Amino acid sequence: MKESPWKINIATITEDGLDLSPELGEDWFQTWQEEVPNLDFAGPGAISGTVHMERHGREIFLHGHLEGTLALSCSRCLAAYDARVETDFDLLLEPGPEPVVPEEELTAEELDLDFYQGDVVDLEKYLREQILLMMPLKPLCAESCRGICPRCGADLNHEPCRCPEERPLSPLAAALEKLKK
Ligand SMILES: [Zn+2]
Numbered sequence: 001m002k003e004s005p006w007k008i009n010i011a012t013i014t015e016d017g018l019d020l021s022p023e024l025g026e027d028w029f030q031t032w033q034e035e036v037p038n039l040d041f042a043g044p045g046a047i048s049g050t051v052h053m054e055r056h057g058r059e060i061f062l063h064g065h066l067e068g069t070l071a072l073s074c075s076r077c078l079a080a081y082d083a084r085v086e087t088d089f090d091l092l093l094e095p096g097p098e099p100v101v102p103e104e105e106l107t108a109e110e111l112d113l114d115f116y117q118g119d120v121v122d123l124e125k126y127l128r129e130q131i132l133l134m135m136p137l138k139p140l141c142a143e144s145c146r147g148i149c150p151r152c153g154a155d156l157n158h159e160p161c162r163c164p165e166e167r168p169l170s171p172l173a174a175a176l177e178k179l180k181k
């Protein structure tokens, strides 16, 4: 196994900071999908960005920006499409695994607190987390997507519904319907 370029020894993070420019392409997404088989991706994405890390003692501040496309499946018509995504994030990393102070004493309210093990920050873990956070809960290929007819299965973006038109009730049947209510 080759050494992951995302495992950063904290000794290499100075107070001036360490800057990285992740380029997450096909190979990276494929490895992820092999390791975590039930991810909701329709295929590999293409994400790039910047990560700036600063260390103060054993506390590490991480600011990142990621943008690009994710291959998703539309929740209405099931078609694969490329979703444009973008995020800025700030993380405070503390040596783990246990929080060293009780939750309520944490001062950095606006920073997300996370933990790293030993002397190594596994940046990949945080990049994956941020990408999952960017995934829409209800992916849509287009706001106007008409989806699939639940009865005949027609993709209404490309073909008309094949369901038989509902026939109007005869006057007698309509009268009986009314009586039932
Ligand atoms: Zn759709």
Ligand SMILES: [Zn+2]
Binding pocket: 149, 150, 151, 152, 153, 154, 161, 162, 163
């Ligand atoms: Zn139909």
